[in-house]
Amino acid sequence: MADPPAVRTFIPGEIETDGFLNAGLGTPLNFLMQKPLCVVTNSGNVLFNANQQAGMLWNTDVYDPYNFHDQVNNTYIIKPTYSGYFTVTTWFAWAGANSGYRQIRITKNANGNYLTATNYGGMDVPNIGGPGQGMTATSIPVACNGSSDYLEVVGYQTSTGQLNALAGNFAAVYFHSK
Numbered sequence: 001m002a003d004p005p006a007v008r009t010f011i012p013g014e015i016e017t018d019g020f021l022n023a024g025l026g027t028p029l030n031f032l033m034q035k036p037l038c039v040v041t042n043s044g045n046v047l048f049n050a051n052q053q054a055g056m057l058w059n060t061d062v063y064d065p066y067n068f069h070d071q072v073n074n075t076y077i078i079k080p081t082y083s084g085y086f087t088v089t090t091w092f093a094w095a096g097a098n099s100g101y102r103q104i105r106i107t108k109n110a111n112g113n114y115l116t117a118t119n120y121g122g123m124d125v126p127n128i129g130g131p132g133q134g135m136t137a138t139s140i141p142v143a144c145n146g147s148s149d150y151l152e153v154v155g156y157q158t159s160t161g162q163l164n165a166l167a168g169n170f171a172a173v174y175f176h177s178k
Contacts, residue, residue, distance in 0.1 A: 035175040036082050038068035045164040046155075050100065053114035053156045056092075056169065068173060076152055078173045083146035085176040088121065088139040090153045093166040096133065100159035101126045106139040107152050114154050122154075141176040 040058035048054055055076030061069055068078050080086050088106045103124045110117035121139035142151060153171050157163045 036066045036068070036080065036086075037063060037172065037174045038066065038078055038080075039063040039170060039172045040069050040078065041170040042165075042167060044167050045095070046169070047162050047164055048155050048157050049162050050160060051156075051158055053103075053105070053154050055110075055112075055114075056090075056153045056155055056165065056171070058171065062170070074150075077150040078152070078171065079150040080144045080173065080175075081146060082175065083144060085141035086144050086151065086173050087141050087176045088137075088151055088153065088171060088173050090137050090169070090171040092135045092153075092155065092169045094133045094135070094157065095164040095166055100157055100163075102133065102135060103156040104135050104137050105154040105156070106137060106142075107154055108142050108144070109149055110152055110154070114156075117154075120151075 039062040041060045041062055042056070042058055043060050046057050057076050058069060058078075059071065059075060061071060066081050068080055069075075070079075078088075090104060090106065092102070092104050094102050101124060103122065105114070105122035106120045107114065107117040108120060120142050121137050123135050123137045125133070125135055139151075143149075144151070151173060155165055
C-alpha cells in the first residue's frame with residue numbers, strides 16, 4: 001500500500017504537465033483504493049469461563065497483507081501498522097446454554113484489564129436458547145498510532161461454567177481515515 005500522499009504546493013509561474021499532474025494523483029488514488037485491512041478468524045471453538053472477560057484468540061489470517069496480526073505471539077490482539085482511525089467489525093456465535101447472557105466488546109490497549117478498558121463498541125444480549133446465537137458489533141473509529149496501539153475483541157458470558165464461542169467467528173479491522 002502506498003503511504004498517505006504528501007501535500008504539494010505549486011510555485012507561481014511553474015509549468016505543470018499532464019504527466020506530472022497524473023503522477024501526483026496516482027499516490028492518493030492508490031491509497032484510497034487500497035486501504036489497510038485485516039480479517040482474522042478462529043478455526044476451532046474458543047472456551048470462555050463464566051463471569052470472566054477474555055480476549056478472543058484468532059488463529060487464522062483470512063486477509064492480512066499489512067501484518068496487523070501475529071499468529072504466534074499475542075494472537076488475541078490486532079495491531080494496525082499505519083496511523084489513523086480504524087473501525088472494527090466482529091461477529092460471534094455462541095454455543096447454546098440455558099442461562100446467562102453474552103457480551104462482546106471492542107477495546108484498545110486493554111493489557112488484560114478488560115473491566116476498566118475503554119469500550120469502543122460492543123453488544124449485550126440475553127440468552128435466547130439454542131446453539132449458534134450470533135452477535136455482531138462494530139466500533140466507532142478508533143485512533144491508532146501505527147506502532148504500539150492495538151485492538152482486541154473481548155468476550156464475556158454469565159452461563160454456568162464454561163461456554164464456547166463457536167468456530168468461524170471473525171473480526172475485520174479496516175482503515176477509516178487519517
